[in-house]
Every structure is written in structure tokens, then in C-alpha cells.
Amino acid sequence: MKWGWLLLLAGTAMTVGACAGPPEGEASSAALGDPATDSPSVSTGETLQVPRDYPTIQSAVDAANPGDMILVNRGTYHEEVQVTTPGITLRGVDRNEVVIDGEFQRPNGVSVLFADGVVVENITARNNTSNGFFWSGVRGYRGSYLTAVNNGVYGIYAFDSSDGLFEHSYASGSPDAGFYIGQCDPCQASITTSISEWNGLGYSGTNASSELNIVDSVFRHNVAGIAPNTLDGELLPPFHNVNVVGNLVHDNGNIEAPALAFEWAAQGNGILLAGGGDSYVARNRVVNHPQSGIAIFPMLDANLYMSYDHQVVENVVEGSGLADLTLGGPSDSGNCFEDNEFTSTLPAALEVKQPCEGLRFPALFEIGSTTAQLGRLFESGVGQQPDLDLTAVPRPGPQPNMPDAATAPVMPAVDVFASTRPDVDAIAMPEMPSDLEVTQQKGINIMGVSFASAAGVFFGLYAYVLPLVLYTSWVVLALWDLAKREDLTRGTTIAWMAAILIIPFLGVVAYYVFGRSTIPVWQRWVLMAGGMLVYLLFLGLGMVVGGIV
Amino acid sequence: MRGASLALLGVLLIVSCGGDDGETVSGDDVVVQMFDNRYEFTEVTVPVGGTVTFVGAGRNPHNAVSADESWSTEDVFGSLEQLDGDEAALIFDQPGEYVFFCTFHGNPEGDGMAGTLIVGSSEG
Known part of the structure; x- marks a missing residue:
């Protein structure tokens, strides 16, 4: 019966906790740092203008060849732009006045799918249900002077990609993250x-x-x-x-x-x-x-x-x-x-x-x-x-424009990291802004359990303090039991006491299981398994309700 | 007897940790979760008349669309944007092999978020 309980506890712990293998699947070769790219390394010199030559950004993107630039003039564009041509540059003439607005109806402002070397710069994307700017499965990407506001998941986002740079950009109002880089190594x-x-x-x-x-x-x-x-x-x-x-x-x-x-x-x-x-x-x-x-x-x-x-x-x-x-x-x-x-x-x-x-x-x-x-x-x-509500997020003021946006050189995003890699050892600590004061006061905590939220206190007590209380009671009762036993030699008693005091958890558990304690078996199991089950119950409750499992 | 039952339950719980058989799945009624930005299973096999339920399980919306445009989760869900917990169950009555992909995170060529559905015997 004892081993049954142990197996049940082990299985429960593994099921509630960490028992799965790593996620299955294959990341793209780009996400694994494969340097191969479909992008040209230099511009063609061709510029497609929106709306002068093409009425929508998407129509210009569809017409572009690798290495071309699409220059977008001032306006609010109610469209979703999907780029699948490598090496193109999508640039606005004015970061604050070239706006792709999803009207909370379209998923992404600009998404770049499996097209290496695409550059997006000097544009605002707002009010999209998923993301402002999004690259996926690419080798080589750059987002410069971008503004992403009130997008439903991420502001500026690269996934399953490598060799990239986000610079001089701004993101606000995204419930997941303003900036996100995911699933890549290196x-x-x-x-x-x-x-x-x-x-x-x-x-x-x-x-x-x-x-x-x-x-x-x-x-x-x-x-x-x-x-x-x-x-x-x-x-x-x-x-x-x-x-x-x-x-x-x-x-x-x-x-x-x-x-x-x-x-x-x-x-x-x-x-x-x-x-x-x-x-x-x-x-x-x-x-x-x-x-x-x-x-x-x-x-x-x-x-x-x-x-x-x-x-x-x-x-x-x-x-x-x-x-x-x-x-x-x-x-x-x-x-x-x-x-x-x-x-x-x-x-x-x-x-x-x-x-x-x-x-x-x-x-x-x-x-x-x-x-x-x-x-x-x-x-x-x-x-x-x-x-x-996303719309309740304060709107940012105007953000700095890309210098000479209409005429600045066009550079497909090839070997981006090699040419822009920062020297992290040379980066200094930022100064304390003159308008920033220390206002947060130290709060009360007991053993690291903060009183900032009721649920935090509850789970702090049941998922942290309770096991310590249980352990303490196990040890005290075991030592008391040993002290009053007359059936053990002095040496055996000392050995068990040493095991209980020196070997955390396992020592006292070993005593209760193998030490022939005089405490009735049912009391021992109530003390050990009962307490642990209460602990696991609350831990499991937190994880299930909290959406972890 | 009770000890044996407890031991059995414990072993079952431990064994239950190893239930994932990787990127392939087969059965009469298959559930495929759509994570960010990949399908739980990239090779799905059902018999003729079998059901595949695509379930949103990411922060971004996802969908499943056949590369030959013969079926889509939009057909039953009413939208291409399935969020976390949204389900679309499709019944497949025609045998065949289909590449499917998410229109937001994959393409018909099978790049990115894409998979293969086999209806009927994989030997054809």
C-alpha cells in the first residue's frame, strides 16, 4: 500500500507539473541561422509610388520586383499588406502621416511571409486585430522608424526568422508585447x-x-x-x-x-x-x-x-x-x-x-x-x-522621422546583424532622466510572499508556506516519536535523528516509511499524504484556473 | 487490493505523461491545435467520413485552408480568424491528400504553418 501511495503521489506530481516532452516540429532553416537568402543584396534603383503609380500599397507590393522600393505618400490606408517578394523596401515619406489602419477588422498592418531581406521603414500601423508589423520565416529583416499603436497582439514582431534589426521604432497598446522576437536560435x-x-x-x-x-x-x-x-x-x-x-x-x-x-x-x-x-x-x-x-x-x-x-x-x-x-x-x-x-x-x-x-x-x-x-x-x-480597451491607451505624439525619407539609399536587409551588431561591452548605463523620480515604496512581504494581491497571498500561503509548515511538523513529530521510543538502540536513534535533520525531506519521509515509527500508520499517512494532497490540490487549482494546464 | 489500485493509478498517471506521438496523428475523430505559429500535428490521417477539428490555441488568430481551395475552416467557423479556444470541425467524405496551411502564417507551398491531411488510406 505504501508504494501505491508513493506512485500515486509521483504520478500526480508529474501530471500536475512537468511531464511533457519538448514541443514537436521543425523551425525554419532561417530561424536556425542558415545564411542562405533569396534577397538581392543591392537595390534595383526602381521606385514604385503609392498612390501616384498604384492606388494601394498591396497593388504596388504585388507589382514590385526583388530589390525595388515602394514609396508611400501621406495618407491613411485601410488595407492589410502582405509581402511575399524578397528584398523589397516599403517606405513611407512621413512616419506620422503614412498610416496603415486596420480599423480593428484586419489582422496585420504589414506581414512579410517567407520573403527574405524585406525592409519596412517610416510607417505607422495601428488598430490591427493581431500585429502592426510582422516578419515570419525569413532570413534578413529590418524595421526602422516604425510606429505600432493599438494592435491586438504584438506591435513589431519577428517570428521563426534571423538576421534582423528593429531600430528607432515605437510600440504602444499591444496586450501581448510592443516588441516581440520569437522562435529563433541563433x-x-x-x-x-x-x-x-x-x-x-x-x-x-x-x-x-x-x-x-x-x-x-x-x-x-x-x-x-x-x-x-x-x-x-x-x-x-x-x-x-x-x-x-x-x-x-x-x-x-x-x-x-x-x-x-x-x-x-x-x-x-x-x-x-x-x-x-x-x-x-x-x-x-x-x-x-x-x-x-x-x-x-x-x-x-x-x-x-x-x-x-x-x-x-x-x-x-x-x-x-x-x-x-x-x-x-x-x-x-x-x-x-x-x-x-x-x-x-x-x-x-x-x-x-x-x-x-x-x-x-x-x-x-x-x-x-x-x-x-x-x-x-x-x-x-x-x-x-x-x-x-485598446482604444483607451493614450495616443503617442509625433515620432521622429527617418532622415531624407524620399531620397535616402535603399538597402535590402542582407547581412543585417553583421553590419549592425552592437558592441554590448561598450554600451553605457543610461542617465537618470531629469523628470523621473523614485516614487515606488518598498511593500510588506513575508518570506517573499507579497501582499500586493489577495490571490498572491493565497497561493503564497498554500503553495509555499504550507509545505514548509508540513515539513516542520513532520520533523518535530518524528523527533518526538524517536525520543520516546525504547525499542531502538542509542546508535540507531542517533542515526535516524541525523537522517531526519540533515537530509531534507527524504530523511523524515524515510523514517516514516522504513523506521517502524510508533505513530499509527493511518496518522502518518494523514500527516504526509493528506498535507501533500492539499498542497497539490491548491497548486493544481491555480494552474488549471490560471490556464497553465 | 487498495494498494494495488493506488499503484495502478499512479503508474497510469506517470504513463499518461508520454502520450504525445510527435507530429503525426490518425483516427476517426482528430483534434489539431493551432499554436503560434504551427499546427500541433503536421501529418493528419482520417478515414473517409472522418472528422478533423481545428482548435485555436495561440495568441494570434489561425485557420486551416486547403492549398487546392477545396475546403477551409472558414466554411464551418464563418471566419478565417480562429482565436484561442475557437473550434472548427470538418468532415471529410472525399478520399485524397491535401496540403493545408494558415493564411496568416503559412503558404500553399507548405512553408511555415502548414501540414498534410490524408483522407483514406495513406497508400491511396
Whole structure:
């Protein structure tokens, strides 16, 4: 019977938790960094003008040859543009007055499908049900001087692609993310000199890895700021080797910005590394976040992905409600924090215990901040998440235009990364803006369980504190039982006590199963299995209602 | 007896973790989730008269359209934009092999979000 219970517990834990294999399927060769491209490397010199030569952008795109430019004059264009010709450049003459408006009826402003080397620049895309600007399955892409406003999923988006650049661009009002790069390894891509605000996430990068730079940009007033992450819905998990350097990240925790459930779970964090590894977070200025300024968490989807070997160095972090630096668990080893300016960490003394140089405590983390995210997902599942209409997002003011847009040289997006790759070691910390003040106060937390939300407290208590209370009671009762037993020799008693005290969890469980405890069997099982089942019940409830499983 | 039952249930739960058989699926009534931006199964086999239910499971909208334009999820769902949880069940009465794709994330040549549906025996 004992083994039956153990198998039942193991099976339940595996079913509730992490039991699936990696997602099946093949990413495109472009997403895997294959340098082959269908794009010409130079322009043809031909320019197709809209609306002078072609009444719609799509009609010009359909007529264009690889290497041509389509120059779009001022106007609001009510159409969806799909590009399947490689190497063309789609350019507006005025970023603020060339607008593709989806009227909340069409999915994408501009989508580039399997066409390498396509450049889109100096255009606004707004009010699309899915994405503003979207590249998929391409080798070589560039988006410059783009404005994406109030699009239903992502603002500026590259998927299953490599060799790219987003620069001088702006995104707001997207409930998933303003900027998104997903499913690539090596991505060979950069986001730089851009602004992302009033989105679910300022940047999201699901399973996007290697030679990927999020640099020199501003992420503010989003639900959460910068979030490289791992999910099983896309291929190539987990994410790894992402550089997040030299960004100004402030006031992300905006409960009035649109957000989906996953984004709501990240609410209040500035830079969040969720379930990947080997990434480098350096010289960012991170200010005013209700949760953590910079946090490392695991990611639970169909599989559990623990974070590993992230480096958080030389950042300035201030004004955090929970902690400036957080290592949430469970976590794999190798995550480190060094030479940051901060006032609080979770767990305490994080830089002392987890330095990047020298002796490091193995897998030291805390759970309370992780269970808070489960609470947020639960809130979303029961409809307690704020649901902001996209049209309620403040409209941005005019954004800087591309210099000499009508006459600037045309360059297909070939070898983009090689020619624009930033020197991350040379990127400096951004200055503190004169109009930015530290306003976020440190909040109350107990063992990392924040009181920011009722659901967070509930799951913090049942999915974190409860197991610790259970474990403590197991140990106390086992020691009490040993102390009053007269059937054991002194040596056996000492050996069991040592096992119970020194070997976490397994020692006391071994005593109850094999130690012939005088506590009646049924009481032992109520104590161990009953408590664990309650724990699993609440954990499962959170994951089911929260949409994880 | 109760111990054996518990053990059996535990083993079943553990075994249930390994149920995914990869990119292919076959059966009388098949469900294919449409993730961002790929199909759960890229080779689907049903008998003549079998049903394939395409279910939205991503943040972006998806659909499934036959490259020869003989069928589409729009035929039964009424829109090409299936969001998370939206279902479109199609019954296939004509044997044949069809390339299908998402009009937003794939193409008729089978690039990107695309798959193959075999109705009837795969040997033809």
C-alpha cells in the first residue's frame, strides 16, 4: 500500500507539473541561422509610388520586383499588406502621416511571409486585430522608424526568422508585447534605440536565443518591462544567450495597460528572465516597479523550465515594491548577481550568496515571488484581471522621422546583424532622466510572499508556506516519536535523528516509511499524504484556473 | 487490493505523461491545435467520413485552408480568424491528400504553418 501511495503521489506530481516532452516540429532553416537568402543584396534603383503609380500599397507590393522600393505618400490606408517578394523596401515619406489602419477588422498592418531581406521603414500601423508589423520565416529583416499603436497582439514582431534589426521604432497598446522576437536560435537580431510603452510586455522573446540584443532602448509604463521567456507553444525552448544591456526601464506595473493572462502574471516587474539561461543583463537603469526591478524566475508550461547561468551585473535598480533583485525558485544553478546598485534583494544578501566570481551557494532561491505569479494567473482565470480597451491607451505624439525619407539609399536587409551588431561591452548605463523620480515604496512581504494581491497571498500561503509548515511538523513529530521510543538502540536513534535533520525531506519521509515509527500508520499517512494532497490540490487549482494546464 | 489500485493509478498517471506521438496523428475523430505559429500535428490521417477539428490555441488568430481551395475552416467557423479556444470541425467524405496551411502564417507551398491531411488510406 505504501508504494501505491508513493506512485500515486509521483504520478500526480508529474501530471500536475512537468511531464511533457519538448514541443514537436521543425523551425525554419532561417530561424536556425542558415545564411542562405533569396534577397538581392543591392537595390534595383526602381521606385514604385503609392498612390501616384498604384492606388494601394498591396497593388504596388504585388507589382514590385526583388530589390525595388515602394514609396508611400501621406495618407491613411485601410488595407492589410502582405509581402511575399524578397528584398523589397516599403517606405513611407512621413512616419506620422503614412498610416496603415486596420480599423480593428484586419489582422496585420504589414506581414512579410517567407520573403527574405524585406525592409519596412517610416510607417505607422495601428488598430490591427493581431500585429502592426510582422516578419515570419525569413532570413534578413529590418524595421526602422516604425510606429505600432493599438494592435491586438504584438506591435513589431519577428517570428521563426534571423538576421534582423528593429531600430528607432515605437510600440504602444499591444496586450501581448510592443516588441516581440520569437522562435529563433541563433536569432542574430537586435532591438535598439526604440521605445515601448503601454503594452502588456515592453519586450517579449519566447524561445528566442543567441546573438540577440535588447539594448539602448526605453521600456516604460508597460504591465511588465522586458521579459525573455520560455514556452512550449513555440519551438526551440528554452531561451538562452540574450543580452539586455543599457536600457532605461521604469514604471512598469501599469494596471491600466492592456494585457493577456501571461503578461498579467508578470505585472510589476522591470526585467524578468523566465525560464531560460546564459543571459546577460547589464548596465540597465531600472526604476519604480511594484514587484521586482530585475527578477529571475522559473517558467511552468507543459514542462518546467528552471533558469540557469544568468548574469545580472552593473545595473542600477531602485524603487522596487518587493525587491530590487529577485531570484525566484525553483531555480537551477549558476545564476549570479554582482556589482549592481540596489537596496533590497530576495532572498536576502543575494550578491553575497550568488556572486559571479567566487564561491556560490547552490541553487539558493525563494518561492514566494514565484507563487505570486500563480496568483496573478488565477486572477486572470477568474476574470479579476483589469481588461483595458485598446482604444483607451493614450495616443503617442509625433515620432521622429527617418532622415531624407524620399531620397535616402535603399538597402535590402542582407547581412543585417553583421553590419549592425552592437558592441554590448561598450554600451553605457543610461542617465537618470531629469523628470523621473523614485516614487515606488518598498511593500510588506513575508518570506517573499507579497501582499500586493489577495490571490498572491493565497497561493503564497498554500503553495509555499504550507509545505514548509508540513515539513516542520513532520520533523518535530518524528523527533518526538524517536525520543520516546525504547525499542531502538542509542546508535540507531542517533542515526535516524541525523537522517531526519540533515537530509531534507527524504530523511523524515524515510523514517516514516522504513523506521517502524510508533505513530499509527493511518496518522502518518494523514500527516504526509493528506498535507501533500492539499498542497497539490491548491497548486493544481491555480494552474488549471490560471490556464497553465 | 487498495494498494494495488493506488499503484495502478499512479503508474497510469506517470504513463499518461508520454502520450504525445510527435507530429503525426490518425483516427476517426482528430483534434489539431493551432499554436503560434504551427499546427500541433503536421501529418493528419482520417478515414473517409472522418472528422478533423481545428482548435485555436495561440495568441494570434489561425485557420486551416486547403492549398487546392477545396475546403477551409472558414466554411464551418464563418471566419478565417480562429482565436484561442475557437473550434472548427470538418468532415471529410472525399478520399485524397491535401496540403493545408494558415493564411496568416503559412503558404500553399507548405512553408511555415502548414501540414498534410490524408483522407483514406495513406497508400491511396
